[in-house]
Amino acid sequence: xxxxxxxxxxxxxxxxxxxxxxxxxxxxxxxxxxxxxxxxxxxxxxxxxxxxxxxxxxxxxxxxxxxxxxxxxxxxxxxxxxxxxxxxxxxxxxxxxxxxxxxxxxxxxxxxxxxxxxxxxxxxxxxxxxxxxxxxxxxxxxxxxxxxxxxxxxxxxxxxxxxxxxxxxxxxxxxxxxxxxxxxxxxxxxxxxxxxxxxxxxxxxxxxxxxxxxxxxxxxxxxxxxxxxxxxxxxxxxxxxxxxxxxxxxxxxxxxxxxxxxxxxxxxxxxxxxxxxxxxxxxxxxxxxxxxxxxxxxxxxxxxxxxxxxxx
Amino acid sequence: xxxxxxxxxxxxxxxxxxxxxxxxxxxxxxxxxxxxxxxxxxxxxxxxxxxxxxxxxxxxxxxxxxxxxxxxxxxxxxxxxxxxxxxxxxxxxxxxxxxxxxxxxxxxxxxxxxxxxxxxxxxxxxxxxxxxxxxxxxxxxxxxxxxxxxxxxxxxxxxxxxxxxxxxxxxxxxxxxxxxxxxxxxxxxxxxxxxxxxxxxxxxxxxxxxxxxxxxxxxxxxxxxxxxxxxxxxxxxxxxxxxxxxxxxxxxxxxxxxxxxxxxxxxxxxxxxxxxxxxxxxxxxxxxxxxxxxx
Numbered sequence: 366x367x368x369x370x371x372x373x374x375x376x377x378x379x380x381x382x383x384x385x386x387x388x389x390x391x392x393x394x395x396x397x398x399x400x401x402x403x404x405x406x407x408x409x410x411x412x413x414x415x416x417x418x419x420x421x422x423x424x425x426x427x428x429x430x431x432x433x434x435x436x437x438x439x440x441x442x443x444x445x446x447x448x449x450x451x452x453x454x455x456x457x458x459x460x461x462x463x464x465x466x467x468x469x470x471x472x473x474x475x476x477x478x479x480x481x482x483x484x485x486x487x488x489x490x491x492x493x494x495x496x497x498x499x500x501x502x503x504x505x506x507x508x509x510x511x512x513x514x515x516x517x518x519x520x521x522x523x524x525x526x527x528x529x530x531x532x533x534x535x536x537x538x539x540x541x542x543x544x545x546x547x548x549x550x551x552x553x554x555x556x557x558x559x560x561x562x563x564x565x566x567x568x569x570x571x572x573x574x575x576x577x578x579x580x581x582x583x584x585x586x587x588x589x590x591x592x593x594x595x596x597x598x599x600x601x602x603x604x605x606x607x608x609x610x611x612x613x614x615x616x617x618x619x620x621x622x623x624x625x626x627x628x629x630x631x632x633x634x635x636x637x638x639x640x641x642x643x644x645x646x647x648x649x650x651x652x653x654x655x656x657x658x659x660x661x662x663x664x665x666x667x668x669x670x671x672x673x674x675x676x677x
Numbered sequence: 678x679x680x681x682x683x684x685x686x687x688x689x690x691x692x693x694x695x696x697x698x699x700x701x702x703x704x705x706x707x708x709x710x711x712x713x714x715x716x717x718x719x720x721x722x723x724x725x726x727x728x729x730x731x732x733x734x735x736x737x738x739x740x741x742x743x744x745x746x747x748x749x750x751x752x753x754x755x756x757x758x759x760x761x762x763x764x765x766x767x768x769x770x771x772x773x774x775x776x777x778x779x780x781x782x783x784x785x786x787x788x789x790x791x792x793x794x795x796x797x798x799x800x801x802x803x804x805x806x807x808x809x810x811x812x813x814x815x816x817x818x819x820x821x822x823x824x825x826x827x828x829x830x831x832x833x834x835x836x837x838x839x840x841x842x843x844x845x846x847x848x849x850x851x852x853x854x855x856x857x858x859x860x861x862x863x864x865x866x867x868x869x870x871x872x873x874x875x876x877x878x879x880x881x882x883x884x885x886x887x888x889x890x891x892x893x894x895x896x897x898x899x900x901x902x903x904x905x906x907x908x909x910x911x912x913x914x915x916x917x918x919x920x921x922x923x924x925x926x927x928x929x930x931x932x933x934x935x936x937x938x939x940x941x942x943x944x945x946x947x948x949x950x951x952x953x954x955x956x957x958x959x960x961x962x963x964x965x966x967x968x969x970x971x972x
Contacts, residue, residue: 372807372810494955495948498948612816618818618906637821652818
């Protein structure tokens with residue numbers, strides 16, 4: 366995990382600086398007016414961009430040991446503060462999307478496998494293939510469209526989810542009425558992937574000898590499914606949920622834009638546009654860290670679910 | 678899915694083409710639907726100038742946001758441009774970006790993966806660590822980071838989409854190539870004194886074509902989706918080039934009541950295109966690699 370993180374740090378750091386152009390140019394020359402070259406130099410001096418790359422990289426890495434992740438080159442505020450404000454929102458949407466996905470995926474996938482090649486199976490599969498093909502931002506747009514037109518139609522006045530974020534513990538109703546929609550928009554794709562995986566994993570397990578044995582000794586089908594088949598088919602499903610959770614952070618980049626949510630995805634897009642290196646690299650590292658941690662946790666759950674797996 | 682008969686019947690080849698086509702549709706209904714979508718997109722790309730009723734970049738203030746009617750089948754956007762025309766030309770952009778990125782990404786991954794398996798040892802370890810690093814990034818995050826470096830624009834978007842594909846393909850191809858390396862003909866080729874390059878390109882690469890082609894088709898779908906996302910964020914293809922993601926920009930709220938057709942049809946086009954390539958890829962996998970057949 367650590368070598369990957371270090372590698373990612375090197376990659377991101379030098380990738381962002383590989384091409385000329387930086388935040389100073391965007392800020393000063395972006396307006397199209399004439400700017401003094403000296404002024405840009407001064408700005409670089411102040412932000413530490415004038416130092417040699419190796420020195421900048423050293424600062425970047427030592428920052429992790431002193432918990433000084435630098436200041437945003439755009440707003441001037443500490444990166445940790447900027448991320449801190451926005452992280453709860455994104456995390457909440459991610460968790461809600463996961464819940465949405467799991468709640469739909471496992472029962473749907475199971476039904477689809479048990480009723481293989483019936484119309485239920487075909488309906489579920491169509492639903493899940495559509496989920497993989499549909500861009501989440503378009504689904505988001507459709508949801509907003511549906512909400513506006515629907516409320517207009519039924520209540521006479523169009524209703525939009527609230528724009529400003531209120532923490533869950535302060536006003537749960539308002540919070541949920543804002544965040545449930547993006548969670549559904551991102552969760553649909555997520556659940557589509559997980560549904561397909563549940564279905565194919567369960568179908569594979571249902572062909573195992575021990576399922577035939579269980580059936581042969583006259584066990585009730587419900588118990589066979591719940592206790593023997595479903596439990597054993599959860600490993601690959603868990604993997605896919607883990608992988609997708611990590612990628613959810615990427616999906617949020619677009620969804621937050623659609624719903625105009627002030628989360629880390631939107632922050633990421635903004636800092637990329639402003640060529641705010643300090644912010645961009647820390648956000649990328651955060652996402653990579655989340656991805657690696659998720660994999661680690663999945664590995665731990667693996668060992669817990671399947672005692673045959675031991676990590677020496 | 679119903680079991681697919683894998684044996685090749687020699688009589689099959691003597692049947693007329695429409696009978697074989699019918700067989701294919703019967704055995705692979707979803708795959709055929711996917712192939713149809715792919716074919717439609719290719720046709721739209723080639724004949725865009727002939728089939729589309731208007732100029733994709735011609736703005737007309739007279740026809741701003743006019744609803745779908747006989748003149749503008751899918752309506753017009755805020756600049757009075759015909760949406761159907763822009764969707765047809767958008768297919769060209771999507772296919773160009775999607776296919777270039779998928780082809781370059783998958784092919785680089787193919788060579789890298791086979792080389793990694795063939796040489797083994799330290800080279801393999803280094804390549805695999807690099808693959809690990811790149812794969813730790815979510816697709817769109819890495820693509821955005823590349824766009825941050827290079828700037829927006831069609832070519833840069835292609836590069837941004839290609840880079841995350843390389844390690845994905847390399848990983849899959851490597852596992853197939855590892856098995857092939859153990860087959861005696863590779864040893865035989867080496868005993869004959871063939872160079873590394875020749876062994877990799879002539880003896881190993883052709884034998885991992887199946888996973889390569891499967892990855893290639895799935896990549897096209899993914900690339901179309903990714904390009905649409907980047908363009909939607911304003912960091913992909915730039916106006917006035919017609920691109921589906923770009924057509925969705927500006928959002929739902931503005932047009933919700935006045936012009937819902939503006940966001941609906943381009944999104945439908947993206948969904949259909951990705952859907953088509955995914956189904957096509959699945960069917961290809963069934964045919965080329967029976968072990969991975971979807972159950």
